[in-house]
Amino acid sequence: MSVDDTILDADVGIVGAGPGGMAAANVLAQAGLSVVVLDEGMRAGGQIYRQLPEGLVNHGKIAEPPSHDGGHALLERFAAAKVTLVSHATVWDAAPGKLWFEHGERSRLLRCRHIVLAPGGYDRCVPFPGWTLPGVVTAGALQVMVRGFGVVPGRRALVAGSGPLLLPTVTALLGAGVEVVAALEASSRWRALRAAPAVLGNALKRREAMWYARQLWKAGVKLRWGWTVFACEGDGRVQRAIIGKVDADGRPRRGTELKLDVDVVGAGFGLVPSVELALRLGCTSRFDAARGGHCVVVDEQQRTSVPGVFAAGEICGIGGAEVAAAEGQLVAEAVIALAKGSTVSAEAQRRAQKERKAADTMLRAFAPLPGLAELARPDTIVCRCEDVTRLGAQQAAQLHGDSLRAIKVGCRAGMGPCQARICGPSLQAMATGDGRRAMDLPVVQVPVKPVRTETMLDAPT
Amino acid sequence: MSGRIAGLDDATRGPRELIEFTFAGEKVTAWAGDSIAMALWAGGTTAVRSSSKNGSPRGVLCNMGICYECLVVVDGRTVRSCTTPVRAGMVVEPGGRP
Incomplete structure (x- = not known):
C-alpha cells in the first residue's frame, strides 16, 4: 500500500493527529496493528501542539507552558511510530469501516475495520458589532499564526473571551513581541474560583497556572475578570475595540465602555466539539453546555453507540490535551482488546477518568455565559x-x-x-x-x- | 504591524526558501511552508475577499479550516487560504462567495 493509492486499507483509521489521535496511533502501532491517520493540518500535532513548518525551529523564542513537554513527547513517539499519516486530508463522509476524504485534489477512500474519531474542536464564536472586520479573529487563529507559522499578528492586540485558552493566546502574542493591550475574561473572578479544585488537585495544572501567572506578570499584562469586547471599529480593518464590563450572566453593562486602539483582536469563548462525522455515522450524542455543546456519548472504553466506531478527546466533550491523550491511550487499548481479545488496563481507564474529572471541574467554571448573546x-x-x-x-x-x-x-x-x-x-x-x-x-x-x-x-x- | 518572528531559522538548513506569488495582481513574497493566508497576513494584507452579499471586506477568522471566511481563488478554484500552502508563481485572486 502506498500513501498515494486511491484506496487505502488499514486495521484502524484515525481522524485527527492531535494529542488524542497521536496517543492512540502510537499505542496501536506498537501492538502491530496497521494505522492510517487522516488529518487536515499541514503537520501532526493538531491545534494545541501545532508545529512550525519544516525548516523553522522555535529556539525558545515563543515560550511554551509546562504541559507542552507532554506534547513534544507525543510528537516524537508519533514521528517514530509505524503509522501512515495523510496530512491535508479533508474527511467529507463516513460509514462504518469507511472514511472518504479529499487529498491532493483527489477523491480517496480509507477502508478500515475500526474507526477512531479524534477530530478535536474549534473556537466558540460570539457575534458582536464589528466582528467581521479583517483583523478580528478567534483566539485559536492567533495561536496558529504565532506557533504554527512564526507570524507576528500585529502591534497592539486585544484578547477577549472566556476559558483557559485565553492564557496561551496571550503568551503566544507576547512571544511574538506583540503588545497585549488588554486581556479580558468574561467570567467573574468568583465564578472562575470554582475551577480552583481542579487546579489545586493536579500537579501539572498547578505548575501551568503558576507559569501563566508569571508570564503575564513579567509582561505587565493584567487579566481583567468580568470584562469583554463589546464592539470593534475600523476602516477596512480593525483599528479600535470597545470593551466593557459584563454581569454575572455575561450581559453587557452599558455605560462601562472603554475605547482601545488595537490592530488585532483575538476573541475566543471556549471550544465546541467537532461532532459532525460522528453524527453522520449515527453515533448517539448528548448536549452538555459546560463541555461545549453536543458531545459524542462513549462508554468506559471510549466506544460510541455504533459498533466499530470509537471516539477520544474533545469530540466527547471539551477537556483539553491531557484528557485527549489519556483517552487516546484508552481508545487504543479498547481497539486492541476487540482485535486481539486482550483486556483494557485498569490504569488507562483510571487515568482517563481522572483527567476527565479534573477538566469537567475546570470547565464548569467557564461554561458559556448566556448573556453574551446580548452583545x-x-x-x-x-x-x-x-x-x-x-x-x-x-x-x-x-x-x-x-x-x-x-x-x-x-x-x-x-x-x-x-x-x-x-x-x-x-x-x-x-x-x-x-x-x-x-x-x-x-x-x-x-x-x-x-x-x-x-x-x-x-x-x- | 504584522510581520515575521525573527530568529526561527534552522541553523542546520540555512535561511528559508523565499517564494513569490501574486494576489489580486500584486507581487507577494512568502516563505516556503506558509499558507496563502499567513503569507498575506505577514505582509500586512488582512482582507482577502469581499462578502458577495453586503460587500464588506473579510479575512481570516479561525485560521484552521473551519469557517470558510478566508476563501480565495487559485487557478480558477475556490480554496481556503488558511489551509492552502503557497507555491511559487501561484496566481491568487480574492474569493467571492460564501
Missing part, C-alpha cells in the same frame, strides 16, 4: 457565510419556529460553507433570546465539509 445588536451579522443579521434570524424564528433547522429555512443562516459551525452555537440563543436552552442537534449533511463536486462524483466505493 449582538439587531443589525449585527450573526451568520457570516450568508450575512444574516440578528434581527433577520429573530424574524425567521418568529415566522418559522425557533429550531436551528427552522431558522435556517427561514433566513439561510447556517446554510453556507461553514455549515453553522461558526453561527450555530450562538444563533439559537440570539434568535430566541434564550441562551440557556440546549441547542438543536446540528443538521449534518454530506459533504460533512465542503469539497469539490468531482470529489463526490469520483468517490471510490
Whole structure:
C-alpha cells in the first residue's frame, strides 16, 4: 500500500493527529496493528501542539507552558511510530469501516475495520458589532499564526473571551513581541474560583497556572475578570475595540465602555466539539453546555453507540490535551482488546477518568455565559457565510419556529460553507433570546465539509 | 504591524526558501511552508475577499479550516487560504462567495 493509492486499507483509521489521535496511533502501532491517520493540518500535532513548518525551529523564542513537554513527547513517539499519516486530508463522509476524504485534489477512500474519531474542536464564536472586520479573529487563529507559522499578528492586540485558552493566546502574542493591550475574561473572578479544585488537585495544572501567572506578570499584562469586547471599529480593518464590563450572566453593562486602539483582536469563548462525522455515522450524542455543546456519548472504553466506531478527546466533550491523550491511550487499548481479545488496563481507564474529572471541574467554571448573546445588536451579522443579521434570524424564528433547522429555512443562516459551525452555537440563543436552552442537534449533511463536486462524483466505493 | 518572528531559522538548513506569488495582481513574497493566508497576513494584507452579499471586506477568522471566511481563488478554484500552502508563481485572486 502506498500513501498515494486511491484506496487505502488499514486495521484502524484515525481522524485527527492531535494529542488524542497521536496517543492512540502510537499505542496501536506498537501492538502491530496497521494505522492510517487522516488529518487536515499541514503537520501532526493538531491545534494545541501545532508545529512550525519544516525548516523553522522555535529556539525558545515563543515560550511554551509546562504541559507542552507532554506534547513534544507525543510528537516524537508519533514521528517514530509505524503509522501512515495523510496530512491535508479533508474527511467529507463516513460509514462504518469507511472514511472518504479529499487529498491532493483527489477523491480517496480509507477502508478500515475500526474507526477512531479524534477530530478535536474549534473556537466558540460570539457575534458582536464589528466582528467581521479583517483583523478580528478567534483566539485559536492567533495561536496558529504565532506557533504554527512564526507570524507576528500585529502591534497592539486585544484578547477577549472566556476559558483557559485565553492564557496561551496571550503568551503566544507576547512571544511574538506583540503588545497585549488588554486581556479580558468574561467570567467573574468568583465564578472562575470554582475551577480552583481542579487546579489545586493536579500537579501539572498547578505548575501551568503558576507559569501563566508569571508570564503575564513579567509582561505587565493584567487579566481583567468580568470584562469583554463589546464592539470593534475600523476602516477596512480593525483599528479600535470597545470593551466593557459584563454581569454575572455575561450581559453587557452599558455605560462601562472603554475605547482601545488595537490592530488585532483575538476573541475566543471556549471550544465546541467537532461532532459532525460522528453524527453522520449515527453515533448517539448528548448536549452538555459546560463541555461545549453536543458531545459524542462513549462508554468506559471510549466506544460510541455504533459498533466499530470509537471516539477520544474533545469530540466527547471539551477537556483539553491531557484528557485527549489519556483517552487516546484508552481508545487504543479498547481497539486492541476487540482485535486481539486482550483486556483494557485498569490504569488507562483510571487515568482517563481522572483527567476527565479534573477538566469537567475546570470547565464548569467557564461554561458559556448566556448573556453574551446580548452583545449582538439587531443589525449585527450573526451568520457570516450568508450575512444574516440578528434581527433577520429573530424574524425567521418568529415566522418559522425557533429550531436551528427552522431558522435556517427561514433566513439561510447556517446554510453556507461553514455549515453553522461558526453561527450555530450562538444563533439559537440570539434568535430566541434564550441562551440557556440546549441547542438543536446540528443538521449534518454530506459533504460533512465542503469539497469539490468531482470529489463526490469520483468517490471510490 | 504584522510581520515575521525573527530568529526561527534552522541553523542546520540555512535561511528559508523565499517564494513569490501574486494576489489580486500584486507581487507577494512568502516563505516556503506558509499558507496563502499567513503569507498575506505577514505582509500586512488582512482582507482577502469581499462578502458577495453586503460587500464588506473579510479575512481570516479561525485560521484552521473551519469557517470558510478566508476563501480565495487559485487557478480558477475556490480554496481556503488558511489551509492552502503557497507555491511559487501561484496566481491568487480574492474569493467571492460564501
